[in-house]
Amino acid sequence: MSRTTDFDKEETITKAMNIFWTKGYEGTTMRDLQTATGLQKGSLYNTFKSKENLFLLCLEKYGANSATLFYVDGDPKNYIKKFFKRLVDEGVKEENVSGCLIMNSCIEFSNTKSAPAKKSKDLFATVEKNFENVVNAIKNKTTHDTHELKTNLITAAFSIREISKFKKDKKFLKQIANNVLKELDIAI
Amino acid sequence: MSRTTDFDKEETITKAMNIFWTKGYEGTTMRDLQTATGLQKGSLYNTFKSKENLFLLCLEKYGANSATLFYVDGDPKNYIKKFFKRLVDEGVKEENVSGCLIMNSCIEFSNTKSAPAKKSKDLFATVEKNFENVVNAIKNKTTHDTHELKTNLITAAFSIREISKFKKDKKFLKQIANNVLKELDIAI
DNA sequence: CCCTTTCTTGACCGTAGAGTCAAATAAAAA
DNA sequence: TTTTTATTTGACTCTACGGTCAAGAAAGGG
Numbered sequence: 451m452s453r454t455t456d457f458d459k460e461e462t463i464t465k466a467m468n469i470f471w472t473k474g475y476e477g478t479t480m481r482d483l484q485t486a487t488g489l490q491k492g493s494l495y496n497t498f499k500s501k502e503n504l505f506l507l508c509l510e511k512y513g514a515n516s517a518t519l520f521y522v523d524g525d526p527k528n529y530i531k532k533f534f535k536r537l538v539d540e541g542v543k544e545e546n547v548s549g550c551l552i553m554n555s556c557i558e559f560s561n562t563k564s565a566p567a568k569k570s571k572d573l574f575a576t577v578e579k580n581f582e583n584v585v586n587a588i589k590n591k592t593t594h595d596t597h598e599l600k601t602n603l604i605t606a607a608f609s610i611r612e613i614s615k616f617k618k619d620k621k622f623l624k625q626i627a628n629n630v631l632k633e634l635d636i637a638i
Numbered sequence: 639m640s641r642t643t644d645f646d647k648e649e650t651i652t653k654a655m656n657i658f659w660t661k662g663y664e665g666t667t668m669r670d671l672q673t674a675t676g677l678q679k680g681s682l683y684n685t686f687k688s689k690e691n692l693f694l695l696c697l698e699k700y701g702a703n704s705a706t707l708f709y710v711d712g713d714p715k716n717y718i719k720k721f722f723k724r725l726v727d728e729g730v731k732e733e734n735v736s737g738c739l740i741m742n743s744c745i746e747f748s749n750t751k752s753a754p755a756k757k758s759k760d761l762f763a764t765v766e767k768n769f770e771n772v773v774n775a776i777k778n779k780t781t782h783d784t785h786e787l788k789t790n791l792i793t794a795a796f797s798i799r800e801i802s803k804f805k806k807d808k809k810f811l812k813q814i815a816n817n818v819l820k821e822l823d824i825a826i
Numbered sequence: 827c828c829c830t831t832t833c834t835t836g837a838c839c840g841t842a843g844a845g846t847c848a849a850a851t852a853a854a855a856a
Numbered sequence: 857t858t859t860t861t862a863t864t865t866g867a868c869t870c871t872a873c874g875g876t877c878a879a880g881a882a883a884g885g886g
Contacts, residue, residue, distance in 0.1 A: 452831035453883045472749065476664060480874060490835055491875080497833090501874065547749040557745065560803035561660070561735040571804055601813045605801070609793045612800060615748035616759055625789045640861035641853045668844060678865055683845065685863090 459497065460511075462487045467508035471551045474558055475505055475566060506569055512551045513573040520580035526587040527634050530603070534627040535638045537607060541614025541623050550611045552577060557612075578604050594633055606630040647685065648699075650675045655696035659739045662746055663693055663754065694757055700739045701761040708768035714775040715822050718791070722815040723826045725795060729802025729811050737799045740765060745800075766792050782821055794818040 469478050469486045480491060480501060487494065498504035522529045540546055548554075555570035582600040609626050617623075628637045657666050657674045668679055668689060675682065686692035710717045728734055736742075743758035770788040797814050805811075816825045 452885095453833045453881075455833065456882095477749075479872080481872090492836075492877080493834060495875065549748075556804040557800060560737075561665075567804070574805070598813055598817075601810055602817055605797045605814050605817075608801065609797050612745060613793070613796065616744040616755070617762070622789055625786055626793050629786075629790055629793075640855090641851075641863050643863065644852095667842080669842090679845080680847080680866075681864060689844070 726811045
């Protein structure tokens with residue numbers, strides 16, 4: 451009945467997501483998106499309406515993927531340990547300057563009331579909730595208040611992600627992690 | 639012998655600094671700078687050479703001012719307490735979305751090798767050193783390692799400054815502060 | 827195989843960015 | 857007051873941005 455799209459929409463969103471993740475929203479040009487996706491301007495606009503709308507879809511995809519990473523299979527404390535170890539190990543890599551797309555976007559859009567500002571803040575709240583769920587899964591908890599621990603965990607994650615973008619200092623980043631992990635009597 | 643400048647250079651840098659602080663480097667246009675300083679483009683370029691060079695002068699001024707804030711007059715522990723109380727109180731204000739110019743710039747320029755990237759990282763290191771000096775001024779120290787405590791303090795400051803740009807949650811921000819202050823047996 | 831409908835292409839548009847420059851202006855020395 | 861020299865002005869350039877659109881291409885139902 452009519453011509454169909456030549457490309458996979460989800461795949462294209464993933465490719466765009468990776469560019470936005472690395473370069474930020476303003477730092478990414480339509481030309482960057484064309485190059486990354488292999489599509490022409492018209493196709494991108496025809497399918498995704500606008501740069502901002504495409505970005506919102508990328509945020510959504512990033513959030514959905516992030517959520518799956520919070521599925522705890524096994525000991526929650528060990529999960530948290532591995533989670534932070536990965537953050538530090540990825541963070542110190544010289545080529546890694548991306549941080550976390552959700553946190554990056556919260557910062558980038560902080561002085562706007564735009565749709566991306568709202569969506570990134572919502573996703574940040576979801577990540578908070580995910581941390582809380584992990585904390586709740588810990589058995590034999592000591593006296594630690596769940597909310598406090600959750601706050602400390604997401605703050606440490608935020609700090610490692612953002613500081614590692616410009617400070618490739620493993621000792622420093624490990625210290626951030628261990629400062630919160632000591633509340634769980636663990637260390638990396 | 640020749641015409642002199644009609645304006646105060648340092649005053650102009652301060653005005654420019656406040657714009658960069660609020661809007662970021664990329665987010666600030668030459669038009670913003672003209673409006674804020676009351677000068678025309680040509681004068682700005684004639685005096686400061688380029689947007690980037692003006693920004694470097696702004697970073698320097700911000701750093702110099704920041705350094706004066708680390709002069710501890712009295713009990714260092716009380717100084718730290720007031721320091722973090724101010725960070726939280728300023729952070730929750732709805733109109734405050736500025737954070738810290740040094741930390742903002744470290745993030746904004748993290749994926750470049752530009753002069754502002756270098757200068758902001760240098761200033762971050764200076765702030766670290768300033769925190770270390772305050773820690774060293776604490777008498778009757780418990781077993782806390784100086785470097786660890788310094789790292790925890792600057793990380794908490796970073797987190798409060800950046801997270802408060804998009805999350806106006808006093809309980810959350812206070813928790814970040816108190817989590818590090820408890821190492822000094824104090825709280826806000 | 828044709829027709830309808832949608833997708834694809836890339837030239838094009840308007841706007842806004844940083845930076846330039848020649849002419850006008852004014853401070854201060856002589 | 858004149859001369860010298862630097863500053864001030866704003867119109868200008870060039871480039872890059874996000875976004876549009878008319879024409880051509882192709883998928884798939886009939």
